[in-house]
Amino acid sequence: MMKFVIGYFIIQIVLLIVILLITNKTDKKSHRKYYRPNEVPEGYVKTSESFIDTKTKNVIVVYYNKTTGKRIYVEQ
Incomplete structure (x- = not known):
């Protein structure tokens, strides 16, 4: 038993x-990867959105591509 x-x-x-x-x-x-400010691809425009990453405590800014509708997150 x-x-x-x-x-x-x-x-x-x-x-x-x-x-x-x-x-x-x-x-x-x-597994989210944040871009560096010098790695932003062409066509992406900085938006007014930003937030603080809870893990790294860094400010993350949102970039938006008007043609594709995709968003990327860039670490400041």
Whole structure:
């Protein structure tokens, strides 16, 4: 009976680790890359939007491309 209980807990721990790894791989915000001010591609215009990144405490400014509608985030 004790082997069954230990086996059950080991399976639960392995399952938790697998779920955490999958979540980390699929989470888009955890892999967000901010551009540097000198890396802004052509066609992007600085907007009035800005925010403070909670991880790095840096100010992030939003740039917008009118032709494609894409937004990029530039670290100041």
